[in-house]
Amino acid sequence: SQQGEEDPQALSIQEGENATMNCSYKTSINNLQWYRQNSGRGLVHLILIRSNEREKHSGRLRVTLDTSKKSSSLLITASRAADTASYFCATDSSGNTPLVFGKGTRLSVIA
Amino acid sequence: DAGITQSPRHKVTETGTPVTLRCHQTENHRYMYWYRQDPGHGLRLIHYSYGVKDTDKGEVSDGYSVSRSKTEDFLLTLESATSSQTSVYFCAISSGTGPTGELFFGEGSRLTVL
Numbered sequence: 704s705q706q707g708e709e710d711p712q713a714l715s716i717q718e719g720e721n722a723t724m725n726c727s728y729k730t731s732i733n734n735l736q737w738y739r740q741n742s743g744r745g746l747v748h749l750i751l752i753r754s755n756e757r758e759k760h761s762g763r764l765r766v767t768l769d770t771s772k773k774s775s776s777l778l779i780t781a782s783r784a785a786d787t788a789s790y791f792c793a794t795d796s797s798g799n800t801p802l803v804f805g806k807g808t809r810l811s812v813i814a
Numbered sequence: 815d816a817g818i819t820q821s822p823r824h825k826v827t828e829t830g831t832p833v834t835l836r837c838h839q840t841e842n843h844r845y846m847y848w849y850r851q852d853p854g855h856g857l858r859l860i861h862y863s864y865g866v867k868d869t870d871k872g873e874v875s876d877g878y879s880v881s882r883s884k885t886e887d888f889l890l891t892l893e894s895a896t897s898s899q900t901s902v903y904f905c906a907i908s909s910g911t912g913p914t915g916e917l918f919f920g921e922g923s924r925l926t927v928l
Contacts, residue, residue, distance in 0.1 A: 734914060745904055745919030746857070791856065795914035801847060801872065802914060806856035 707735070707792040707805035715811040722779040724808040726792030727772075733795050735768055736802065737777050740789045749777075749790075784814040817841045820905050820920040828928050833892040835923045837905030839885075845908035846888040847917070848872075848880065850901040857904065862913065863888055895927045 707728045716722050726735070734753045738746040752759045752768045752775065759766045765778040779786055789809045793802040817840035827833050837846060847862040849872075859872030861880040869880050877899060881889045892899055902924050906917040 736916065738917075743922075745921045746906075746917070748916045748918070751916060793917075799912060799914070801845075801859055801862050802917060803859070803873075804849075804857040806854065 707794050707803065709790070709792055709805045709808040711808060712806070713809045713811070715813065716782055718782060718784055718812055718814050720782055722782050722786070722810055722812070724777045724790050724810070726775045726777070726805055728775075728792075728794045729773065730796045732770075735766075735775050736793045737764075737766060737775075738791045738793060738804075740791065740807070742788070746791065779810075782810075782812045784812050786810060787812045818905060818907055818918055818920045820903075820923045822923060823921065824924045826926045826928065827895055829896055830894050833895050833925065833927075835890040835903055835905075835925070837888045837890070837920060839888075839907050841907060841909075841918075842885055843907040843909060844885075844911070845913050845915075846882065847906040847908070848878075848888070848890045849904045849906065850874065851904060851922075852901050860890065860903075864913065892925075895925075897927050899925065900927045901925060 707726045710725045736751045737749040740746045750761050752766050763780045768775045789807040791807045793804045819838050821836045848860040849857040851857050858874045863869045863882040879891045902922045904922050905920040908915045
Protein backbone atom coordinates (compact mmCIF):
# COMPACT_ATOMS: atom_id res chain seq x y z
CA SER A 704 0.00 0.00 0.00
CA GLN A 705 1.14 3.53 -0.72
CA GLN A 706 2.68 5.33 2.23
CA GLY A 707 3.08 8.69 0.57
CA GLU A 708 0.61 10.38 -1.72
CA GLU A 709 1.58 13.34 -3.86
CA ASP A 710 -0.71 16.20 -4.73
CA PRO A 711 -1.48 17.38 -7.33
CA GLN A 712 -1.21 14.45 -9.72
CA ALA A 713 -0.30 16.83 -12.52
CA LEU A 714 0.85 20.44 -12.62
CA SER A 715 1.44 22.73 -15.59
CA ILE A 716 3.19 26.08 -15.17
CA GLN A 717 5.02 28.69 -17.21
CA GLU A 718 8.78 28.94 -17.18
CA GLY A 719 9.95 31.22 -14.41
CA GLU A 720 7.06 30.40 -12.08
CA ASN A 721 7.42 28.44 -8.89
CA ALA A 722 6.14 24.88 -8.64
CA THR A 723 4.88 23.39 -5.40
CA MET A 724 4.16 19.72 -4.86
CA ASN A 725 2.86 18.13 -1.71
CA CYS A 726 3.24 14.73 -0.13
CA SER A 727 1.14 13.27 2.64
CA TYR A 728 1.99 10.08 4.47
CA LYS A 729 0.29 7.83 6.97
CA THR A 730 2.71 6.56 9.60
CA SER A 731 5.65 7.93 11.53
CA ILE A 732 8.84 8.25 9.55
CA ASN A 733 12.55 8.67 10.10
CA ASN A 734 13.15 10.44 6.84
CA LEU A 735 11.37 11.56 3.70
CA GLN A 736 13.01 11.77 0.30
CA TRP A 737 12.11 13.39 -3.01
CA TYR A 738 13.04 11.91 -6.37
CA ARG A 739 12.74 13.09 -9.93
CA GLN A 740 12.10 10.97 -13.01
CA ASN A 741 12.52 12.20 -16.55
CA SER A 742 10.42 10.43 -19.15
CA GLY A 743 11.79 6.97 -19.90
CA ARG A 744 14.57 7.20 -17.32
CA GLY A 745 15.29 5.96 -13.84
CA LEU A 746 14.59 7.98 -10.71
CA VAL A 747 17.17 10.43 -9.44
CA HIS A 748 17.48 11.40 -5.79
CA LEU A 749 16.90 15.09 -5.09
CA ILE A 750 16.86 15.63 -1.37
CA LEU A 751 16.43 13.85 1.97
CA ILE A 752 14.88 15.47 5.01
CA ARG A 753 14.97 13.82 8.42
CA SER A 754 12.05 13.77 10.82
CA ASN A 755 13.79 16.23 13.17
CA GLU A 756 14.28 18.76 10.36
CA ARG A 757 11.66 21.24 9.24
CA GLU A 758 13.19 22.71 6.11
CA LYS A 759 16.00 21.94 3.73
CA HIS A 760 17.37 23.68 0.66
CA SER A 761 19.33 22.48 -2.33
CA GLY A 762 19.86 24.97 -5.13
CA ARG A 763 16.39 25.93 -6.42
CA LEU A 764 14.74 23.23 -4.33
CA ARG A 765 13.16 23.83 -0.97
CA VAL A 766 11.63 21.00 1.03
CA THR A 767 9.57 21.37 4.15
CA LEU A 768 8.39 18.70 6.54
CA ASP A 769 5.55 18.93 9.04
CA THR A 770 5.49 15.75 11.07
CA SER A 771 2.43 16.86 13.03
CA LYS A 772 0.46 16.96 9.78
CA LYS A 773 2.38 14.08 8.23
CA SER A 774 3.09 16.13 5.15
CA SER A 775 5.95 17.51 3.10
CA SER A 776 6.20 19.96 0.26
CA LEU A 777 8.70 20.38 -2.54
CA LEU A 778 9.11 23.86 -3.97
CA ILE A 779 11.00 24.43 -7.20
CA THR A 780 11.71 28.11 -7.68
CA ALA A 781 12.10 29.85 -11.04
CA SER A 782 11.12 26.72 -12.97
CA ARG A 783 12.77 25.88 -16.26
CA ALA A 784 11.58 23.74 -19.14
CA ALA A 785 14.23 21.21 -18.11
CA ASP A 786 12.40 20.73 -14.79
CA THR A 787 9.62 18.94 -16.69
CA ALA A 788 9.51 15.51 -15.06
CA SER A 789 7.63 13.41 -12.54
CA TYR A 790 8.42 13.96 -8.88
CA PHE A 791 8.01 11.31 -6.21
CA CYS A 792 8.17 11.36 -2.46
CA ALA A 793 9.39 8.29 -0.60
CA THR A 794 9.22 7.44 3.05
CA ASP A 795 10.51 4.82 5.42
CA SER A 796 7.79 3.65 7.73
CA SER A 797 9.92 2.22 10.52
CA GLY A 798 13.52 3.02 9.80
CA ASN A 799 14.54 -0.49 8.88
CA THR A 800 12.34 -1.20 5.90
CA PRO A 801 12.79 -0.12 2.30
CA LEU A 802 11.39 3.11 1.00
CA VAL A 803 7.78 3.27 -0.09
CA PHE A 804 7.04 5.61 -2.98
CA GLY A 805 4.01 7.70 -3.78
CA LYS A 806 2.40 7.80 -7.21
CA GLY A 807 4.11 11.01 -8.19
CA THR A 808 3.32 14.48 -9.49
CA ARG A 809 3.81 15.09 -13.19
CA LEU A 810 5.21 18.58 -13.71
CA SER A 811 5.14 20.31 -17.08
CA VAL A 812 7.04 23.57 -17.42
CA ILE A 813 6.07 25.44 -20.56
CA ALA A 814 8.66 27.66 -22.18
CA ASP B 815 26.52 7.64 -12.50
CA ALA B 816 26.06 5.19 -9.63
CA GLY B 817 27.42 2.23 -11.58
CA ILE B 818 24.21 0.28 -11.89
CA THR B 819 23.12 -1.44 -15.07
CA GLN B 820 20.06 -3.46 -15.95
CA SER B 821 19.67 -6.05 -18.66
CA PRO B 822 17.86 -6.53 -20.84
CA ARG B 823 16.50 -3.02 -21.28
CA HIS B 824 13.59 -4.23 -23.37
CA LYS B 825 12.02 -7.63 -23.65
CA VAL B 826 8.88 -9.02 -25.25
CA THR B 827 7.85 -12.49 -24.21
CA GLU B 828 4.84 -14.76 -24.22
CA THR B 829 2.63 -15.80 -21.35
CA GLY B 830 3.98 -18.79 -19.50
CA THR B 831 7.64 -18.32 -20.39
CA PRO B 832 10.32 -17.73 -17.77
CA VAL B 833 12.06 -14.38 -17.70
CA THR B 834 15.13 -13.24 -15.79
CA LEU B 835 16.14 -9.62 -15.38
CA ARG B 836 19.62 -8.81 -14.21
CA CYS B 837 20.85 -5.91 -12.12
CA HIS B 838 24.58 -5.34 -11.87
CA GLN B 839 26.33 -2.81 -9.62
CA THR B 840 29.93 -1.74 -9.39
CA GLU B 841 29.54 0.13 -6.08
CA ASN B 842 29.78 -2.80 -3.65
CA HIS B 843 26.61 -1.62 -1.91
CA ARG B 844 24.93 -4.02 0.47
CA TYR B 845 21.30 -3.21 -0.37
CA MET B 846 19.69 -3.88 -3.74
CA TYR B 847 16.04 -3.60 -4.72
CA TRP B 848 13.63 -4.48 -7.48
CA TYR B 849 10.65 -2.16 -8.03
CA ARG B 850 8.00 -2.21 -10.72
CA GLN B 851 6.37 0.91 -12.09
CA ASP B 852 2.88 0.95 -13.53
CA PRO B 853 0.58 3.81 -14.48
CA GLY B 854 -1.60 4.77 -11.55
CA HIS B 855 0.47 2.80 -9.06
CA GLY B 856 3.80 4.55 -8.91
CA LEU B 857 6.72 2.39 -7.81
CA ARG B 858 6.04 -0.75 -5.83
CA LEU B 859 8.68 -2.90 -4.17
CA ILE B 860 8.92 -6.50 -5.38
CA HIS B 861 11.92 -7.89 -3.47
CA TYR B 862 15.05 -6.56 -1.91
CA SER B 863 18.38 -7.91 -0.73
CA TYR B 864 20.51 -6.90 2.23
CA GLY B 865 23.48 -9.10 1.40
CA VAL B 866 24.63 -12.15 -0.49
CA LYS B 867 21.92 -14.79 -0.22
CA ASP B 868 19.87 -12.48 2.04
CA THR B 869 16.61 -11.40 0.47
CA ASP B 870 13.14 -10.38 1.59
CA LYS B 871 9.75 -9.83 0.03
CA GLY B 872 8.21 -6.52 -0.82
CA GLU B 873 4.66 -5.39 -1.38
CA VAL B 874 4.09 -7.20 -4.70
CA SER B 875 6.29 -10.30 -4.52
CA ASP B 876 3.80 -12.92 -5.75
CA GLY B 877 4.96 -14.46 -9.03
CA TYR B 878 8.54 -13.27 -8.61
CA SER B 879 11.68 -14.77 -7.15
CA VAL B 880 15.13 -13.29 -6.67
CA SER B 881 18.65 -14.46 -6.16
CA ARG B 882 21.85 -12.81 -5.06
CA SER B 883 24.86 -15.07 -5.23
CA LYS B 884 27.35 -12.21 -5.58
CA THR B 885 27.39 -8.72 -4.10
CA GLU B 886 27.26 -7.13 -7.52
CA ASP B 887 24.38 -9.06 -9.08
CA PHE B 888 20.70 -9.20 -8.15
CA LEU B 889 18.49 -11.30 -10.40
CA LEU B 890 14.72 -11.06 -10.70
CA THR B 891 12.94 -14.10 -12.14
CA LEU B 892 9.41 -14.48 -13.37
CA GLU B 893 8.99 -18.25 -13.35
CA SER B 894 5.95 -18.15 -15.65
CA ALA B 895 5.25 -14.70 -16.99
CA THR B 896 1.68 -13.36 -17.06
CA SER B 897 0.23 -10.34 -18.81
CA SER B 898 -0.20 -8.62 -15.42
CA GLN B 899 3.58 -8.60 -15.14
CA THR B 900 3.90 -6.31 -18.13
CA SER B 901 5.64 -3.35 -16.54
CA VAL B 902 8.80 -1.33 -16.27
CA TYR B 903 11.16 -2.85 -13.74
CA PHE B 904 13.69 -0.76 -11.89
CA CYS B 905 16.64 -1.95 -9.92
CA ALA B 906 18.04 0.31 -7.21
CA ILE B 907 20.94 0.24 -4.81
CA SER B 908 21.28 1.95 -1.49
CA SER B 909 24.29 3.94 -0.44
CA GLY B 910 23.57 3.74 3.27
CA THR B 911 24.16 1.12 5.90
CA GLY B 912 20.42 0.48 6.13
CA PRO B 913 17.58 0.18 3.65
CA THR B 914 16.35 3.75 4.05
CA GLY B 915 19.22 5.72 2.58
CA GLU B 916 19.42 7.44 -0.75
CA LEU B 917 18.62 5.14 -3.65
CA PHE B 918 20.38 5.04 -6.98
CA PHE B 919 18.28 3.66 -9.81
CA GLY B 920 19.06 1.85 -13.01
CA GLU B 921 17.53 2.94 -16.29
CA GLY B 922 14.78 0.34 -16.16
CA SER B 923 13.81 -2.82 -18.02
CA ARG B 924 10.61 -2.64 -20.02
CA LEU B 925 8.91 -6.04 -20.12
CA THR B 926 5.93 -6.84 -22.29
CA VAL B 927 4.15 -10.15 -21.78
CA LEU B 928 1.85 -11.06 -24.66
